[in-house]
Amino acid sequence: MLFQPAVIALLLASLVSLAMLLAASPFALELVRHWDIHSGSERQLALERRTYLFSTLLGFVFATQLVSLLLFVFNADKMAVMFVGAMCAVGTLNVNPFGFPALIAQIVVFFLAAAWLVVNHADNRAEDYPLVRVKYILLLAMLPFLLGAFALQLEYFLNLKANVITSCCGSLFSEDNPSLTADAAALPPRQAMALFYGALALAVGSAVAYARKRHGGYLVALFSAAAFVAALAGILSFVSLYIYEHPHHHCPFCILKPEYGYQGYWLYLPLFAATAAGLGVGALQPFARVASLAQIVPETGRRLAWIAAGGFALFALVASFMVWRSNLILLEG
Amino acid sequence: MKTWIEKQKALIDFTLASLARRKIKNLGLLLVYTLIVFLLASVMLFTHALRKEAGKVLENSPEVIVQRLVAGRHDLIPPGYLEKIGRIRGVQKKEGRLWGYYYDGVLKANYTFMVPQPDALMAVESGKIAVGATMARMRGLVPGNTISFRSYSGKLFSFEVSSVLPNKSELVSADLVLLSEADFRAFFELPPGYYNDIVLSVANPLEVRNIATKLSTLLPDSRPILREEVLRTYESIFNWREGIVLVLLSGAILAFAIFAWEKASGLSAEEKREIGILKAIGWETGDVIKMKFWEGALVSLAAFLLGYIAAYLHVFRFSSWLFEPVLKGWAVLYPRFELTPEVDGFQVATLFLFTVFPYAVATIVPIWRAAITDPDAVMRG
Amino acid sequence: MIEVSEVRKAFNQGRHNEYWALKGISLTIEAKKVTALCGPSGSGKTTLLTIIGCLARPTSGRVRLKERDISGLPERFLTDIRRSTFGFVFQQFNLIKGLSALDNVMLPAYPLGGDWRALRARAESLLDSLGLAHRREARVEWLSGGEQQRVAIARALVNDPEVLIADEPTANLDTALSKEFLAILEALAEQGRTVLLTSHDPLVVEAAVIDSVIDMRDGQIVGIR
Numbered sequence: 001m002l003f004q005p006a007v008i009a010l011l012l013a014s015l016v017s018l019a020m021l022l023a024a025s026p027f028a029l030e031l032v033r034h035w036d037i038h039s040g041s042e043r044q045l046a047l048e049r050r051t052y053l054f055s056t057l058l059g060f061v062f063a064t065q066l067v068s069l070l071l072f073v074f075n076a077d078k079m080a081v082m083f084v085g086a087m088c089a090v091g092t093l094n095v096n097p098f099g100f101p102a103l104i105a106q107i108v109v110f111f112l113a114a115a116w117l118v119v120n121h122a123d124n125r126a127e128d129y130p131l132v133r134v135k136y137i138l139l140l141a142m143l144p145f146l147l148g149a150f151a152l153q154l155e156y157f158l159n160l161k162a163n164v165i166t167s168c169c170g171s172l173f174s175e176d177n178p179s180l181t182a183d184a185a186a187l188p189p190r191q192a193m194a195l196f197y198g199a200l201a202l203a204v205g206s207a208v209a210y211a212r213k214r215h216g217g218y219l220v221a222l223f224s225a226a227a228f229v230a231a232l233a234g235i236l237s238f239v240s241l242y243i244y245e246h247p248h249h250h251c252p253f254c255i256l257k258p259e260y261g262y263q264g265y266w267l268y269l270p271l272f273a274a275t276a277a278g279l280g281v282g283a284l285q286p287f288a289r290v291a292s293l294a295q296i297v298p299e300t301g302r303r304l305a306w307i308a309a310g311g312f313a314l315f316a317l318v319a320s321f322m323v324w325r326s327n328l329i330l331l332e333g
Numbered sequence: 334m335k336t337w338i339e340k341q342k343a344l345i346d347f348t349l350a351s352l353a354r355r356k357i358k359n360l361g362l363l364l365v366y367t368l369i370v371f372l373l374a375s376v377m378l379f380t381h382a383l384r385k386e387a388g389k390v391l392e393n394s395p396e397v398i399v400q401r402l403v404a405g406r407h408d409l410i411p412p413g414y415l416e417k418i419g420r421i422r423g424v425q426k427k428e429g430r431l432w433g434y435y436y437d438g439v440l441k442a443n444y445t446f447m448v449p450q451p452d453a454l455m456a457v458e459s460g461k462i463a464v465g466a467t468m469a470r471m472r473g474l475v476p477g478n479t480i481s482f483r484s485y486s487g488k489l490f491s492f493e494v495s496s497v498l499p500n501k502s503e504l505v506s507a508d509l510v511l512l513s514e515a516d517f518r519a520f521f522e523l524p525p526g527y528y529n530d531i532v533l534s535v536a537n538p539l540e541v542r543n544i545a546t547k548l549s550t551l552l553p554d555s556r557p558i559l560r561e562e563v564l565r566t567y568e569s570i571f572n573w574r575e576g577i578v579l580v581l582l583s584g585a586i587l588a589f590a591i592f593a594w595e596k597a598s599g600l601s602a603e604e605k606r607e608i609g610i611l612k613a614i615g616w617e618t619g620d621v622i623k624m625k626f627w628e629g630a631l632v633s634l635a636a637f638l639l640g641y642i643a644a645y646l647h648v649f650r651f652s653s654w655l656f657e658p659v660l661k662g663w664a665v666l667y668p669r670f671e672l673t674p675e676v677d678g679f680q681v682a683t684l685f686l687f688t689v690f691p692y693a694v695a696t697i698v699p700i701w702r703a704a705i706t707d708p709d710a711v712m713r714g
Numbered sequence: 715m716i717e718v719s720e721v722r723k724a725f726n727q728g729r730h731n732e733y734w735a736l737k738g739i740s741l742t743i744e745a746k747k748v749t750a751l752c753g754p755s756g757s758g759k760t761t762l763l764t765i766i767g768c769l770a771r772p773t774s775g776r777v778r779l780k781e782r783d784i785s786g787l788p789e790r791f792l793t794d795i796r797r798s799t800f801g802f803v804f805q806q807f808n809l810i811k812g813l814s815a816l817d818n819v820m821l822p823a824y825p826l827g828g829d830w831r832a833l834r835a836r837a838e839s840l841l842d843s844l845g846l847a848h849r850r851e852a853r854v855e856w857l858s859g860g861e862q863q864r865v866a867i868a869r870a871l872v873n874d875p876e877v878l879i880a881d882e883p884t885a886n887l888d889t890a891l892s893k894e895f896l897a898i899l900e901a902l903a904e905q906g907r908t909v910l911l912t913s914h915d916p917l918v919v920e921a922a923v924i925d926s927v928i929d930m931r932d933g934q935i936v937g938i939r
Contacts (some may be wrong), residue, residue: 004572005377005579006679010684038786040773042727048788049705052618056701060693067686082568091442092354127791340827347824354812430756603811610808611821613769614869615797622826708793709764711808712881 006075007157013068014150017061021143024057028136035132042315051132054122054139061146062113069106072153073253079160089253096155105149110272111279112142119287122300126292134287188200189238189330196234200316203227203278207309210281214298220305221282227312228275231319242326245320266318274311277304341627344620348378351607362596363636369589370640370688371647372582375655376649380575387567391560395532396541398558399548403505412526419535421547423540429528431517435482437508440471446521448514459513461495466567469497473630484520492516538670549611579687586687590695599697605706612708621704629696633689649674715745715877715908716766721775721785721843723761737760737933743797744925745876748899748909754932759912761932766910767879768796797822801870805882807862808831809854809869815841815861816850820870833872840868844898860891867898878902880911884918896921933935 006046050131076089076099086092093099093326123131187195203223210220235252243255243263255264281304351357392640399418401410450455451674457463464474473495474480481491498509545557599606608621616624641668647653673674706714727856735758743749743766745770751759764770765777768784771792776787784795801822809818819837841850841919844864847856854865863883870878882894892915902909913919929937 005687006574006683008576008579009683009690013686013690017692020694020697037788040771040785042724042773045771045789049618052622052705053701056622056697060697064690067682071679071682071686074682078679082565082572124790127787129788174413209488336827338827339830340825343824343827343830347821349811350817524779606808607810610810613802613808615793616825617872618821619790665912668927707770708789709769710808712760712769712805713763 001038006071007036010068010071010075011154011157012152013064014146014153018143018150020057021061021146023140024054025140025143028054028139029160032136033103033269037128037132038127048129051129052317054137055117056134058113058116058120058215059152062117065110069110072103072106073256076149077253077257090251090253094160094162096156096237098152098159102149105145105152109142109145109149109197111276112145114276114280115283116142118283118300118304122284122287122293122296125296125300126290127261128292130290130292131287156268166256185200187233187237189241192234195230196238196319197316199227199230200312203274203312204309207278207281207305207312211305211309214302217281217285217288217301218265220308221279221285224275224282224295224308224312225331227278229269231315234319238330239267239322242323242328243332245326245328265320267315267322270311270314270318274315275309277311278308280304281308340622344624344625345631348624348631352713354423355604358596358601359632363632364637365592365690366588366692367640367643368635369585369686370637371643372585373579373687374641374644374684375647375653376578376582377684378573378644378675379653380571380578381677382444382648382673382675383679384561384568384571385673388564388570391564391567392559394563394674395549396535396560397533397544399531399533399552400556400558401530401552402554403554405698409523410528410531414555415528415531416529416665418548419551421533421544421551423535423537423544425536426532426534428532428534430530431523432529433513433517433521440468442468442471442508444468444508445512446510446517448511448517449511456496457513459515460493460514461513463494463496463498463511464494465509468510469494483522484522486522490520522593561701586691590691593692594695594699597628597696598702600699600703605703608703608706609708609711612706613711618704620709621706622700625696625700625704629700631695633692635693637685637689640679645674645676716743717776717778718742718762718766719776719778721762721765721772721777723758723765723770724773727773735863736765737770737935739935741928741938743908743910744766746903746906747925748903748911748923750924750927751910751912751915751930752917752927753912753936754914756932757916757930758933759930761933763879763881763910763912767800767802767877768792769802774817781908783915797826797873797875799875800879801875803863803878803880803883807866807886809862809865810905811855812853813921814851815846815854815857815865815868818865819852819872822869822873837868837872840871841865844868848883854920859886860894863887864894864898875907877908877910880909882912882915884913885913889917892917896923898922 027050031050034043035047036044073089075094079092080086083092083095086095093103116135119131119135119138123129123135203220203226204214206219206223210216225281234254235255236250240251240255241247241249243260244251253259253264255267256262257264281301282299284297284304287293290297345660398412399414401408401414402678410429415427416429418424428450430450432445435444436442437444462480464472469475470481474497476494476496478494479491480494483489492512504691517523533544535544541559541561547557547559548555565575611621612618612623647655719737719740721736721739722734723895725733726736737758739758739762751762755760757925761770765772768779769792771787771789775785779795779799782790787795810821813821816834816837819840820833823833838847838850841847841864844867846861846864846868849865854862859864863886867878872879883895887895895919899909899921903923913920918924927939928935929939
């Protein structure tokens with residue numbers, strides 16, 4: 001294990017988030033079992049007040065996840081110097097097989113928390129709180145994901161040993177590496193661009209369609225998830241190349257560094273916001289038929305759909321601008 | 334959106350007013366909070382600057398150092414080794430180095446005696462020495478003075494101080510004494526042809542490992558030390574030390590969290606009444622939580638800024654006098670050097686997780702508890 | 715306007731010190747009238763006031779506000795209704811110490827997020843109309859009892875509620891100030907505001923401005939005048 005501040009901070013943050021939700025889970029169970037909106041009893045009043053604690057806690061976990069996600073990537077980049085052959089975050093994450101899974105698990109927890117907060121927001125606007133049971137069952141269902149993310153992170157850090165020769169981004173994404181990330185990077189630029197712009201167009205299109213006609217909510221979530229994956233694949237296979245102006249430097253993390261003017265944030269912020277909003281539209285759909293939510297779901301969904309459409313469009317524009325500005329030529333003619 | 338902003342503005346406004354109304358209590362919290370940030374930030378800024386400093390020193394050091402091992406211990410390089418290395422492809426330059434330690438009974442400190450490389454800027458004539466700034470200060474030396482050292486064989490040698498080394502990077506040159514090769518060999522009674530180690534310059538970093546492999550087959554009793562390995566080791570050691578200090582300070586963080594918890598949950602009767610009034614006149618539980626959130630955010634921001642700036646001044650203006658002896662090492666001659674100021678976003682984020690995060694965790698439940706006060710409580714008297 | 719039927723309210727439910735403050739109250743409060751709840755302390759009049767004013771929920775029974783059943787609403791929505799429909803004047807005035815009279819008046823509107831300047835102008839004109847123009851910036855603890863009550867009334871009116879609720883408004887006032895309060899009450903009644911108050915002060919209960927008096931004892935209604 002590498003004993004250093006950022007690692008300790010990251011583990012601490014995940015552990016505390018997990019512990020808080022674990023400590024709160026008996027109360028969530030009680031809520032699921034005894035909730036009765038029509039009762040005026042003191043127990044019901046106490047349960048209602050508890051819901052405020054849970055939304056605050058989840059909001060907190062969400063914010064923590066956001067900060068740790070950033071710190072996790074930064075930390076991986078900083079540690080690269082300690083591993084032979086690792087030149088940036090990709091190399092450090094590859095030091096053992098838990099690196100990338102830990103990162104992905106954190107992203108998943110981030111999106112899950114976002115979706116829960118969206119459902120919570122809608123439910124809080126309906127006078128009879130129709131989703132309380134569903135919400136708290138979902139909350140309990142999220143615990144294993146949090147636990148998994150923490151376990152992966154712990155495994156990753158515990159198994160870090162300096163001086164292991166790892167592949168740096170140059171070799172990881174080379175054509176003969178059969179792993180998933182390498183496949184994405186190995187896409188020829190023309191196909192990658194087609195996939196990239198195609199998926200983004202679908203996501204924007206479905207979100208706009210939902211915002212206008214109020215149907216196809218699940219499609220918005222599906223296309224948003226697809227666009228997220230396609231966007232990452234696109235960053236790996238051509239956007240990053242244009243930013244680095246180097247035909248073989250496929251790295252999704254270095255663009256966050258000051259050497260490249262923090263350009264990555266302009267890409268990732270809209271992308272993450274849009275994906276979270278798009279997934280939120282989908283998360284609301286199962287409840288569209290609940291009587292007291294009949295107005296609220298389309299209304300909240302519409303707002304989220306506009307955020308998703310705007311975010312993906314902004315992301316596509318920023319990426320295109322970076323490609324256009326670059327001196328690198330990948331496609332002839 | 335506009336309503337939302339107006340609402341937050343109003344809440345912040347009210348929060349500021351209520352913070353100002355409870356100056357004593359809030360100042361106490363702010364003070365402790367700032368102190369915690371200051372301590373942690375000092376440790377982080379200090380180790381980060383040291384790491385950078387070490388990196389800068391190593392930048393100019395040779396890519397490969399070859400040592401000879403006898404019975405597993407570092408030994409002198411006998412004559413003929415330099416020739417044996419001969420020509421290895423990729424090696425730009427190879428040189429033998431001479432250096433040793435000398436114990437000075439006057440200061441009860443160890444000096445490093447060293448012969449500068451032939452092409453180094455600091456050439457020293459026979460009979461003269463150049464000394465590190467810390468040593469010059471401690472012994473009161475200025476160029477032109479004469480100083481005598483008794484060698485390990487008992488003979489007395491006198492040298493004239495020709496210059497004092499610039500203290501740009503005093504971390505490594507504090508106890509340094511530069512002297513000519515002839516003086517060095519005479520002082521330590523080292524026969525000609527012997528060296529402490531051999532340094533190699535390699536232009537292409539990708540070649541370094543190949544050259545190291547060749548060296549170990551060519552001279553089986555030698556140990557090549559690579560600069561990148563030293564760099565990596567330094568990095569680990571500094572990170573490790575920083576981690577240790579933070580763990581030692583975790584007690585302080587915990588104490589701070591408990592303190593914050595107590596401050597947040599031990600609301601005075603006056604404050605409880607106030608929250609009751611707010612709820613009775615139309616504030617919702619969520620509004621009270623938001624108001625308290627802003628309170629926490631403002632206090633955290635203030636403490637973070639104050640603590641960080643104080644730590645910055647402490648480390649870069651006042652030479653980290655608080656814990657210099659703990660972190661810097663074991664030499665008696667403390668280097669007094671100005672670290673190059675370095676602020677790093679990554680570090681700020683880590684520090685944030687170490688300070689604001691525990692504060693938030695400690696206050697979440699007390700805030701919620703305060704916010705769920707019955708709105709009709711004020712009427713029940 | 716407000717219909718209360720079979721409302722019961724318990725405290726410390728299920729414990730040995732369980733106590734029923736209201737034991738089945740039914741009544742109707744008409745719009746644009748001044749109604750007084752009258753009874754000794756412990757009769758449940760304040761508890762009834764908190765239930766009608768959406769500060770608390772009944773343990774059982776129904777409360778209807780303009781034909782809408784609000785008895786089962788969670789606190790979040792009760793608060794929403796409360797801040798747009800009801801304004802409160804408390805027995806102890808319950809002003810926040812350390813803040814100016816103007817700030818106190820503006821407080822109920824903060825969570826609504828309206829335009830700050832408009833709010834300030836509204837609060838100032840309310841204070842002016844209650845004869846407190848010169849005391850705007852004074853801290854509330856420096857004000858006299860009568861002035862404090864007028865600040866409390868201004869605060870209750872800042873969100874322009876239809877109903878004004880006052881709990882024992884004259885309990886801390888001498889006769890002269892009580893009469894002053896009744897004068898303000900008359901002005902409000904003339905503006906067409908619904909007023910609901912509790913009192914056992916004969917000066918209030920027998921005043922001409924009161925349209926009806928509901929007598930309470932031991933959590934039950936014993937008479938309507």
